Amino acid sequence: MTLIDLRSDTVTKPSKAMLEAMMNARVGDDVFSEDESVNELQMKCAELTGKEAALFVTSGVMGNQLAIKCHTNPGDEVIVESESHVLNYETAAPSVISGVQLLPVRGNSGILNSQDIKKYVRSKEYYFPVTKLICLENTHNRAGGVILPLDVIREVSVFAKENALRTHLDGARIFNAYAETKISVKEYSDHFDSVSFCFSKGLGCPVGSVLCGDYRFIEMARKWRKILGGGMRQVGFLAAAAIYALNNNVERLKEDNDKAKYFGNEISKISGIEIDLKSLQTNIVIFSSSKYSKEEFMNKLKDKGVLISSGSYDNMRAVFHLDVTGSDVEKAIETIKSI
Numbered sequence: 001m002t003l004i005d006l007r008s009d010t011v012t013k014p015s016k017a018m019l020e021a022m023m024n025a026r027v028g029d030d031v032f033s034e035d036e037s038v039n040e041l042q043m044k045c046a047e048l049t050g051k052e053a054a055l056f057v058t059s060g061v062m063g064n065q066l067a068i069k070c071h072t073n074p075g076d077e078v079i080v081e082s083e084s085h086v087l088n089y090e091t092a093a094p095s096v097i098s099g100v101q102l103l104p105v106r107g108n109s110g111i112l113n114s115q116d117i118k119k120y121v122r123s124k125e126y127y128f129p130v131t132k133l134i135c136l137e138n139t140h141n142r143a144g145g146v147i148l149p150l151d152v153i154r155e156v157s158v159f160a161k162e163n164a165l166r167t168h169l170d171g172a173r174i175f176n177a178y179a180e181t182k183i184s185v186k187e188y189s190d191h192f193d194s195v196s197f198c199f200s201k202g203l204g205c206p207v208g209s210v211l212c213g214d215y216r217f218i219e220m221a222r223k224w225r226k227i228l229g230g231g232m233r234q235v236g237f238l239a240a241a242a243i244y245a246l247n248n249n250v251e252r253l254k255e256d257n258d259k260a261k262y263f264g265n266e267i268s269k270i271s272g273i274e275i276d277l278k279s280l281q282t283n284i285v286i287f288s289s290s291k292y293s294k295e296e297f298m299n300k301l302k303d304k305g306v307l308i309s310s311g312s313y314d315n316m317r318a319v320f321h322l323d324v325t326g327s328d329v330e331k332a333i334e335t336i337k338s339i
Contacts, residue, residue, distance in 0.1 A: 001305045002305065003305050003306070003307055004305060004306045004307065004324070004328045004331060004332055005307045005323070005324075006306065006307060006308050006309075006318040006319055006320065006324065006332065007307050007308060007309040007317075007319065008201075008309060008319050008321075009173075009201040009202045009256070009283060009319045009320070009321035010200055010201055011321070011323070012200075012201075012202075012204045012321050012322055012323050013204075013206075013323065014204065014205065014206055014241060015204065015322075017244065017248070018204065018205070018241050018244045018245065021240045021241060021243070021244040022237045022238070022240045022241050022244075023237075024240070025037045025236040025237045025239065025240035026236060027234040027235075027236035027237060028234065028236065029233050029234065030056075030231070030232055030233060030234070030235050030236070031226070031231045031232070031233060035233075035234065035235060035236040035239065036236065037236030037237075037239040037240045037243065038056050038235055038236050038239040040239070040243060041054075041056055041210070041239040041242050041243050041246075042054040042055065042056055042210070044243065044246060045197075045210045045212055045246075046212055048185050048186060048246070049185055049186055049189035049195050049212040050186040050189055050190055051189065051194075051195070051212040051213050051214065052213070052214045052215045052218070053212070053213065053214065053215050053217075053218035053219075054210050054211065054212040054213075054218065055210065055211045055212075055218050055221050055222055055225065056208060056209075056210055056235065056238075056239055056242070057196075057208070057209050057210065057211055057225060057230055058207065058208065058209070058230050058232070059198075059200075059207075059208075059209055060085075060170070060172045060196060060197075060198045060200075060209045061089075061090050061091075061093065062209065062225070062228065062230055063170075063196030063197075063198075063209040063210065063211040064085075064086050064090060064135070064168070064170050064196055065090065065093045065094065065097050065098070065228075066211055066221040066224050066225060066228075067135075067168040067194045067196060067211060067213075067221070068086075068094050068097070068098050068100060068133065068135070068168070069097055069098045069221075069224050070194075070213075070217055070220045070221050070224065071132065071133045071166040071168060071193065071194070071217075072098055072100050072132045072133055072166075073099075073130075073132070074098065074099030074100065075099060075100070075101075075129055075130065076098075076100045076101075076129060076130045076131070076132035076133070077100065077101045077102075077103050077122065077129040077130065077131050077132065078094060078100050078101070078102050078103065078132065078133045078134075078135060079103050079105055079112075079117055079120055079121070079131065079133070079134045079135070080102050080103070080104055080105070080134075080135045081104070081105060081106070081107045081110055081111075081112045081135075081136070081137065081140070082104035082105060082106040082107070083106075083107075083110055083140070083142040083143060083312060084104075084110075084135065084137050084140070084142075084170070085137055085141050085142070085170055085172065086102070086135055086137070086170060087102050087104055088142065088312075089141075097228070100132075100133075101129050103120055103131075105117065105120050109140070109143045109144075109146050109278075109279050110137065110140030110142065110143030110146045110148075111140070111143075111146065111148055111149070111152060112134075112136060112152075112156065113152050113155060113156065114152075114155040114156050114158070114159040117134060117156060117159065118159065121163060121165070131163075131165060132165065132166060133165065133166045133167070133168060134156060134160055134165055134166070134167050134168070135167075135168045135169075135170060136148060136153070136156065136167070136168075136169055136170070136192075137169075137170040137171075137172070138153075138169060138170070138171055138173075138174055138177055138188060139172075139173045139174070139176050139177050139281070139282050139284070141172070141173070141284065142286075142311065142312050143279060143286075144276070144279040144280060144281075144284050144285065144286035144317075145173065145176065145260070145279075145280070145281055145282035145283055145284030146279050146281055146282075147177045147180060147181060147281050147282065148177075148188075150181075150183055150187065150188070153188065153191045153192075154191055156191070157191035157192070166193050166194075167191070167192045167193050167194075168192060168193065168194045168195070168196075169188065169189065169192040169194070169195040169196070170196060171185070171188065171189070171195050171196060171197040172196070172197060172198040172201060172209075173197075173198070173201055173202060173282065173283070174188060174189075174195070174197045175197070175202060175203065175250050175253055176202055176253050176256070176257060176282040176283050177282065178250070178253075179250070179251065179253035179254040179256075179257055179282075180254065180257050180281060180282055185197075189212065193213060193214075193217070194211060194212060194213035194217060195211075195212050195213075196209055196210065196211045196212070197209065197210060199241070199242040199245055201321075202249070202253050202256055202283060202321055202322070203242070203245035203246070203249045203250070203253075204245055204249050204321070204322050205238070205241040205242050205245050206238065206241060207238050207241075208238050208239070208241070208242055210242075249322065252322065253283070255322075256282075256283040256320040256321055256322065256324070257281075257282045257283050257320075259283075259320040259324060259326070259329050260280065260282065260283045260284065260285050260318070260319075260320040261280055262329060263285055263318065263320065263329050263332065263333060264277060264280040264285045264287070265277065265280075266333045267285075267287060267333060267336050268287075270336060270337055272289055272290045272291040272292075273287055273288075273289060273290075273336070274287060274288045274289070274290060275287040275288075283319060283320045283321065284317060284318075284319050284320075285317065285318045285319075285320075286311050286315050286316070286317055287315065287316055287318075288314050288315050288316060289316070291339075292339075293314075294310060294311075294314055294315070294316050295310075297316060297339065298310065298316060300339045301335060301336070301339070304335045304338070304339075305331075305335070306331070306332050306335045306336075318332070
């Protein structure tokens with residue numbers, strides 16, 4: 001039985017063309033900054049985001065954690081959305097690595113605006129932690145791939161500057177937002193001190209993320225990457241995959257978004273399926289079943305060859321990516337109808 005894997009866009013496998021690019025990579029020792037492919041990738045990412053410099057890292061978690069470490073001091077507080085990845089899926093790393101406290105603030109479908117944040121910025125009494133950093137996520141994973149509106153981002157950026165706060169964008173799926181809105185990654189990134197994004201999700205690479213910011217910030221991040229064991233040697237083979245993805249796999253992300261919307265609209269017609277179509281904006285579909293627990297529902301789908309993942313609370317998640325064909329989408333819909 002051939003499985004249709006909708007658990008995550010991290011399950012993608014490199015294409016033959018990507019593997020060929022990896023085999024032909026120009027490599028060197030990246031700890032000495034001598035890997036030509038890594039240097040090319042970092043320059044490309046800095047240009048894409050409009051930042052001075054960039055750093056290739058192993059994962060989105062490492063990118064986010066390096067950003068938090070370099071923006072804060074132990075005892076500071078970081079404002080995050082209550083359903084954010086950095087709060088829910090990064091194993092309490094901010095407290096372990098940076099000695100900071102995360103302050104979760106509930107947004108509207110994952111969207112935090114400046115008024116939401118304003119209420120939680122600490123006053124200067126000595127017994128409070130120092131509010132230092134705001135982290136936003138675009139697109140928002142647990143909210144179902146919701147895109148942060150640019151006007152909201154601008155307002156948060158202005159508020160942060162007025163209050164001497166730093167800002168970081170977890171842009172793991174920022175290219176899915178670009179594919180839908182045609183707002184450039186640079187335009188999104190302009191309003192943040194730092195931004196990270198992943199290559200191993202919709203872009204289809206086997207490994208890797210990047211962190212972008214100013215020169216001083218990235219040099220500090222490079223030092224902390226080494227401390228955390230993230231200094232890699234001939235890593236240009238992986239950087240070559242990322243370069244290939246940026247050159248070839250960005251525009252096609254609209255196909256993933258469209259497949260997700262089609263899937264969501266079709267299953268919304270099925271009795272017992274509950275879904276918020278307003279939040280279905282990119283490649284993630286969040287839904288629930290009124291007939292079965294999510295464990296029962298997921299197991300029934302698995303028995304019929306369709307894999308999905310557990311979402312927050314009673315929700316389930318289906319994620320669309322470059323390894324999902326149109327016929328896979330139709331089969332997944334028919335399988336849900338049959339349960």
